[in-house]
Structures are given as C-alpha cells and as structure tokens.
Amino acid sequence: MSTRLIPPQTKDAMSSDERRARNLRLYHEEQLESGFSDQGLLVDVWPFLKPQKAWLSVALGAVIATAGLSLIRPLIMLWAIDESIKTGDPAVMMRGGAAFAGVAILEQLIGFVQIYATQVVGVRAMADLRLYIFKFLGSLPLAFFERQPVGRIVTRVTNDVDAMQELFSSGALNALGDLISLVGVVIMMVSLDFKLSLIGFMAMPPIAILVFVVRRRARDAFRSIRGETARMNANMNEQVSGVALIQAYGRQRAMSGEFDLINSSYRDANIRSVKYDAIQDAAIDALSSVSLAAIVIALGYHAASFGTVVAITSYLRQFFDPISMLAQRFTLLQAALAGAERVFGLLRVEQRDAPTQAAGSDGDSSWAMELSHVNFAYKPETPVLHDVSLSIAVGQRVALVGPTGSGKSTITALLLRLYELSAGTVRVFGQDVSTLERDELRRKFAVVPQDVFLFPGTLADNISADETPDLERVRRVIEELGVADLLLNRPEGLLTQVRGGGSNFSAGERQLIAFCRALYRDAPILVLDEATASVDSQTEARLQAALNKLMEGRTSLVVAHRLSTIVNSDTIVVLQQGRVVEQGTHDHLLKQNGLYSLLYRLAFAKEQTQVLLDDPSSTDASA
Ligand SMILES: Nc1ncnc2c1ncn2[C@@H]1O[C@H](COP(=O)(O)OP(=O)(O)O)[C@@H](O)[C@H]1O
Ligand SMILES: [Mg+2]
Numbered sequence: 001m002s003t004r005l006i007p008p009q010t011k012d013a014m015s016s017d018e019r020r021a022r023n024l025r026l027y028h029e030e031q032l033e034s035g036f037s038d039q040g041l042l043v044d045v046w047p048f049l050k051p052q053k054a055w056l057s058v059a060l061g062a063v064i065a066t067a068g069l070s071l072i073r074p075l076i077m078l079w080a081i082d083e084s085i086k087t088g089d090p091a092v093m094m095r096g097g098a099a100f101a102g103v104a105i106l107e108q109l110i111g112f113v114q115i116y117a118t119q120v121v122g123v124r125a126m127a128d129l130r131l132y133i134f135k136f137l138g139s140l141p142l143a144f145f146e147r148q149p150v151g152r153i154v155t156r157v158t159n160d161v162d163a164m165q166e167l168f169s170s171g172a173l174n175a176l177g178d179l180i181s182l183v184g185v186v187i188m189m190v191s192l193d194f195k196l197s198l199i200g201f202m203a204m205p206p207i208a209i210l211v212f213v214v215r216r217r218a219r220d221a222f223r224s225i226r227g228e229t230a231r232m233n234a235n236m237n238e239q240v241s242g243v244a245l246i247q248a249y250g251r252q253r254a255m256s257g258e259f260d261l262i263n264s265s266y267r268d269a270n271i272r273s274v275k276y277d278a279i280q281d282a283a284i285d286a287l288s289s290v291s292l293a294a295i296v297i298a299l300g301y302h303a304a305s306f307g308t309v310v311a312i313t314s315y316l317r318q319f320f321d322p323i324s325m326l327a328q329r330f331t332l333l334q335a336a337l338a339g340a341e342r343v344f345g346l347l348r349v350e351q352r353d354a355p356t357q358a359a360g361s362d363g364d365s366s367w368a369m370e371l372s373h374v375n376f377a378y379k380p381e382t383p384v385l386h387d388v389s390l391s392i393a394v395g396q397r398v399a400l401v402g403p404t405g406s407g408k409s410t411i412t413a414l415l416l417r418l419y420e421l422s423a424g425t426v427r428v429f430g431q432d433v434s435t436l437e438r439d440e441l442r443r444k445f446a447v448v449p450q451d452v453f454l455f456p457g458t459l460a461d462n463i464s465a466d467e468t469p470d471l472e473r474v475r476r477v478i479e480e481l482g483v484a485d486l487l488l489n490r491p492e493g494l495l496t497q498v499r500g501g502g503s504n505f506s507a508g509e510r511q512l513i514a515f516c517r518a519l520y521r522d523a524p525i526l527v528l529d530e531a532t533a534s535v536d537s538q539t540e541a542r543l544q545a546a547l548n549k550l551m552e553g554r555t556s557l558v559v560a561h562r563l564s565t566i567v568n569s570d571t572i573v574v575l576q577q578g579r580v581v582e583q584g585t586h587d588h589l590l591k592q593n594g595l596y597s598l599l600y601r602l603a604f605a606k607e608q609t610q611v612l613l614d615d616p617s618s619t620d621a622s623a
Pocket of ligand 1: 146378379384402403404405406407408409410411
C-alpha cells in the first residue's frame with residue numbers, strides 16, 4: 001500500500017514546486033516588444049545624443065586621429081631598421097626611436113581626449129534619457145502601473161539605462177577607430193608584401209563565422225540577464241515592502257525560495273554570457289598565433305627585408321588587436337542593445353493617458369457631479385460598474401453606501417478621471433471630464449482616500465501638497481480640525497520627516513493628515529472615502545464637528561460607514577455589486593424597505609449606542 005501512496009506524493013510535491021516556479025514566472029512575465037532592429041534602436045537613441053553633438057565630434061575626430069597615428073608607427077620602424085642597416089649610421093636609429101616615441105605619446109594624449117569626450121557624451125545622454133523616462137512614466141495612466149511591479153519599472157530607469165551607458169564608458173566609438181585601423185592595416189600590409197599578407201589574412205573567414213555564431217547567443221544571454229535583473233528588483237521590492245507581513249506569517253522561507261529561483265536564473269544567464277565572451281576571446285587569440293606561425297613558415301620560402309618582416313609582424317598584431325576589440329565591443333553592443341530594447345520598448349507603450357477631448361455639449365452646471373450610464377471595468381473580463389447613473393447638485397451632501405467591493409471607491413476614482421470609462425459620461429460642474437485638463441479637473445476636488453499615501457517630505461509638505469507650504473496656513477488648518485494634540489506631538493512638529501510612504505505614522509494619523517490636506521486645498525468638492533475608518537470614535541466625534549464645518553458651502557460625496565454621517569446626508573445612494581439599487585433620503589429609503597433599511601436595521605442598528613456618542617449635538621458637552 002505504501003508503494004502505491006508514495007509515488008503520487010512525490011509527484012505532487014514536484015509538480016507543486018514546478019507550479020510555483022511557473023506561477024512566479026508568469027507573474028513576472030513581461031510582454032517584451034520584439035521586432036526591434038538595431039538600426040531602429042539607433043534612431044531611438046539619436047534624439048538623446050544630438051544635444052551632445054559638439055562632444056561627439058571631438059570624440060570622433062580623436063578616434064580618427066589615434067587610428068591614423070597607430071598606422072604610422074610600424075612605418076617608422078621599417079624606415080629606421082632598413083635605413084640603419086643600409087647606412088650603418090646609429091643616428092638613424094636614434095631619430096627613428098625618437099619619432100616612434102613622439103607618435104606614441106601623441107596617440108595617448110589624443111586617446112585621453114577621446115575617452116573623456118565619449119564618456120561625457122554617454123553620461124549626459126543617458127541622464128537625459130532617464131529624465132525622459134521618468135517624465136514619460138508620469139504621463140502613463142494608473143492602469144499601466146497596476147500591471148507592472150514597481151521594481152520592474154525602476155530597473156528600466158536604472159539598470160537598463162546603465163547597460164546602455166556601459167557602451168559609452170567602454171569606448172563604443174573606438175569601434176569606428178578599430179574599423180579604420182583594420183582597413184588601414186590591410187592596405188599597409190598588402191602594399192608592403194602582398195603574399196605574406198595573404199597568408200596572414202587566412203584567419204579572417206573562421207573569425208567572421210565565429211563572431212556571427214556567438215553574436216545571436218550572446219544577445220539572448222544578455223536579454224535574459226536584463227530580464228532577470230528586472231525580476232530580481234521587482235521581487236526584492238515587494239519582499240522588502242511587505243517584510244512586516246512576511247515575518248508575521250513566517251513566510252521567510254517561501255520568499256527566499258522565490259528569490260533563489262530568480263537568482264539562479266540570473267546567475268545562469270550571466271554564466272552563459274561569460275562563456276560566449278571567453279570562447280570568442282580565446283579563439284581569436286589562437287587564430288592570431290596560427291597566422292603569425294604561418295608567416296614565419298612562409299618566410300623560409302619567401303625573401304623579404306628585415307624591416308619589412310618587423311613591420312609586417314607588427315601590423316599583423318595591429319590587425320588582430322582591433323578584431324579582438326571589435327568582437328569584445330560587439331558583445332558590449334549586444335548587452336547595450338538588450339537594455340535599449342527594454343527602455344525603448346517601454347517608451348513605445350501606446351498607453352499614454354487618453355488625450356483631453358474637444359469640449360462637447362456641456363451639461364447642466366447646477367449639478368456638481370453627474371454620472372450617466374457609466375460602465376466600467378479594471379480588466380475587460382470583470383466589469384465593476386453597470387449602468388451607474390447619479391446626479392449630485394451643487395451644495396449637496398451625498399452619502400454612498402454599500403457592501404465591500406460594491407464599487408464605491410471606484411466611483412470616486414472615475415470622478416477624478418483616474419481611469420477611462422468603458423461607456424457613459426462623467427460630468428463635473430456640467431463638463432465632461434474627458435474634455436477637461438486633468439490638473440484643472442483635479443483642482444476641483446479635495447479627496448480623503450481610503451488608503452492614505454504620504455509622500456517623502458515633511459508633515460507640512462504633506463498637508464500643503466505643493467512645493468512651498470504656507471506654515472501659518474498649515475497650522476490654522478490643524479487647529480480648525482482640532483487635531484493639533486495628535487499631529488504636533490513630535491519634537492520636530494510640522495517639520496517631522498515622513499518616511500517610507502508614511503510608515504512612521506499610524507493609519508489613523510495618516511487619515512488625520514489627509515483631512516488636513518483636504519481642508520488646506522479648499523476645493524469646491526469634497527470626497528471622503530471611509531475617511532474615518534481608522535480613527536477611534538472619540539477622535540471621530542471631534543472630527544465630525546470640524547467635518548460639518550468643512551462640508552458647509554461645499555458639495556460632498558462621502559463613502560460612509562457610520563450611521564451619523566449617513567443619516568444627515570441630503571441623499572443616500574445605495575450601491576450593490578456595481579449597480580445603484582436605491583437612492584433617496586434616509587426616511588424615504590427606510591420606507592422603501594429595501595437593502596438600505598436592511599443594512600440599517602442589521603448592521604447600523606448595532607451602532608445606535610455609538611451614534612449617541614458620535615452625534616455632534618451630543619458631543620457639545622465634551623468639546
Ligand atoms: N485597481 C484595481 N484593479 C482591479 N480590480 C479592482 C481594482 N480596484 C478595485 N477592484 C475591484 O473592483 C470592485 C470594486 O472595488 P471598490 O470600488 O474598491 O469597492 P468598495 O470601495 O465599494 O469596497 C471590487 O470587486 C474590486 O475587487
Ligand atoms: Mg473602497
């Protein structure tokens with residue numbers, strides 16, 4: 001019996017491991033744009049190189065000059081040796097040596113200029129590229145980021161651009177110099193001694209084949225390296241941001257298993273690339289020695305002057321040097337191209353935020369917010385909102401209620417046009433949101449979201465949400481909301497630094513900060529999404545009074561869970577599974593005896609005692 005039990009068990013264990021590996025791979029899968037041509041990538045890079053034209057020409061000039069100078073050196077040797085043998089004058093050798101040294105030093109000087117100029121071009125162009133990518137990311141719709149792990153995006157801006165920069169720091173332009181010297185060397189050798197040169201060139205065809213074969217594989221290896229780097233960064237990022245939860249649930253082992261899988265693929269891809277590099281180097285070296293040996297053998301049957309022999313062998317070395325360098329640079333080029341593919345693949349994402357449309361027929365501007373027949377889905381397969389219509393008049397207080405996942409937060413996101421609708425229209429003060437500039441639209445709103453995000457900066461920066469906080473006003477806002485004792489109890493007060501997306505503030509404190517932010521903004525529409533869910537009922541009661549004042553003279557949409565907020569609203573909209581099922585005043589809805597009255601009686605009735613405490617009129621005594 002045990003023999004029957006064990007095999008399926010091991011099989012299951014294996015397949016679960018495989019399943020995990022596959023899931024991990026699927027999660028990190030990138031739809032890499034294919035069909036990039038090398039020339040196409042060059043066209044993409046050019047706009048970033050163009051501003052560096054001056055440095056680029058200096059570098060090019062220097063490359064050509066050094067290549068030319070290197071061709072002169074063996075000629076000097078040839079002249080000095082043959083002349084001194086002919087004349088027996090040691091002064092000839094002296095002059096030859098001096099000229100040789102002079103040329104060599106000049107070559108190095110120009111070489112310095114060339115390396116410096118190329119690096120400057122690369123560093124500047126890549127800095128521009130990084131800034132461009134960063135700005136581009138800012139123009140992408142929210143939906144794009146929900147499909148991309150953060151680490152992957154970061155990798156594009158950092159590591160992938162670095163791979164491109166490597167091309168410059170390794171002296172990519174030298175490839176041109178290499179080519180020039182190669183052609184020059186061939187011409188020189190052929191004109192010095194045609195037959196000897198031909199013997200030397202016999203190594204060419206095998207090298208060409210080798211480079212051709214290695215090229216493709218090296219590029220594949222570099223693609224894997226770049227892909228694995230992105231995966232690794234994405235994985236690290238998620239594990240570090242979730243470290244509290246990972247530790248709390250003892251998931252460290254599973255997590256390091258995942259990391260290990262990615263790390264191993266990264267290592268293997270690196271090993272592959274190193275292998276191709278080594279094969280290429282060794283093969284070229286071997287071929288160059290064989291050529292030299294062939295020339296030595298040929299000399300037994302072929303007469304040439306001593307100077308010619310010295311010059312030819314010296315050119316032969318100069319012949320293989322650029323070939324070997326070219327092959328190495330080719331590898332680097334493959335690495336850079338693998339990075340470029342990813343960077344420009346991102347930049348080609350046809351997902352820029354939908355453009356602002358031409359103003360169409362405006363609706364009635366006495367409605368502050370209006371949704372008509374709105375359908376919406378985050379992912380095409382799973383619709384979230386179905387034919388939602390609701391109108392909120394200027395100055396009204398509207399409560400949005402409904403079970404978790406019914407689409408309340410989604411409606412607030414659509415009002416701000418954070419996502420594009422599948423069908424229907426959203427109007428704000430009578431204007432279709434797709435015809436408004438995003439900034440203009442969003443200035444009309446002050447939002448206290450469900451998940452408060454604090455950005456890097458001080459507490460004051462976070463409340464003012466713009467570059468230069470008016471500290472006086474920030475302080476007034478805090479006073480008005482009556483939360484100074486809760487927010488300003490740190491030694492640095494308003495200048496307390498916010499760390500790690502606000503992890504040094506509690507969820508409740510973050511919500512209070514979001515309240516201050518909303519009040520500071522002073523916008524005509526107030527949107528509160530379960531804004532007091534994380535504060536205790538005493539603090540909430542304090543906030544309630546301030547909130548009532550905040551809502552005065554403004555239109556407000558409140559996603560509420562507390563009865564007190566709901567009951568006092570002008571209109572209550574009840575949402576269920578993405579549909580508006582009821583709409584009206586508290587009394588009206590109670591009479592309807594539908595979902596609202598059910599929710600009211602079941603869940604909210606429990607709160608009755610709480611309501612008495614929270615009711616602003618009953619808190620007067622404590623205030
Ligand atoms: N960014 C998102 N991507 C995909 N689905 C989402 C996203 N945000 C919310 N949803 C889904 O949309 C539905 C409505 O969510 P939401 O509007 O947040 O509900 P509520 O705020 O009423 O609790 C839920 O089923 C949720 O799973
Ligand atoms: Mg919500």
